[in-house]
Amino acid sequence: MGTNVLLTGTPGVGKTTLIRKSLDRLDVRCGGFYTEEIREGRRRVGFGIVSLAGDRGILAHVDIKSRSRVGRYGVNVDDIERIGVRALEGALRDSDLIVIDEIARMELYAPSFKRMVICCLDSPKPVLGTIQERKDPFLADIRRRDDVTVVRVTEANRDALVPRILDALGTITSL
Template sequence: MPKVLLTGKPGTGKTTLIKKVIEELKRETGGFYTEEIRERDKRVGFKIKSLNGEEGILAHINVRSKFRVGKYGVNIEDLERVGILAIKEAMEGDKLIVMDEIGRMELYSKKFQQQVLSCLESNRSLLGTIQDRHNEFLDKIRKREDVTIIRVTPKNRDLLLPQIIRLFRKNAN
């Protein structure tokens, strides 16, 4: 089963591309995505949302936490409650697992990392994003032979949809 992770700079269209792939494949999906929280046109945090409707605060300027990414306090409880459960539920069915994203905030939870690795070890299809940074966990994922990493740029993003669709359709049987 294909395991495809998109990477690239913020704002290059990774999440939009994932949504287009899901729409085109017409497969049942499970998993999670992250979304900005904005107040008065300023980003103040991030939500984590499962594809079945659960949501929580992943990080926020008002979250008090020993885990921080820049000005944001990371909410490990909601990450584990929403993110881990979403991955587990997606793995139970024959769903395309969506993880948007595997990044710095998510790396503060060992339980979350274990769930990501469990998903990678499974025979399930995965479509997600991986932050364009280097650390031990992210590099371990990138080095896996069963993971295809695709770099998304403003120049290539519109050309990648057919390529990604082919990867999933070729391995659907």
């Protein structure tokens, strides 16, 4: 099995930034997706989902009417499947490194996403991703896997973590 590295920490601590900095140091084919905030002025109104190939969708938004909700956000399960799941399928097929940013409550509303995360973790390809700290049986099972290294990101350690992440990924890295 591949080595899987999942970053965890409080929202806004820099997990996605660390993934991007790590990817900048690698000379390998990467596939997968990341999430980003959607803002109107200073107010966060939702989250986007973006494949590494550039496909974009809405993960969750205050204006989405959905039975699947996280706080004030309606979750867009269709875009999780259309962007996130497809990006992971493509990464399994065509990439050397799979990026999953993130595995969290919003994404877990899509059963196909949960299945695809397990397929990615079970594959021989390494995964670099983020995982929410929240207590959830699915998330806890992932964190307990022998092939997963969980790295806690804090403001105090984040600037020194890129070499540790690259080291944990093992032979795929090229510094």
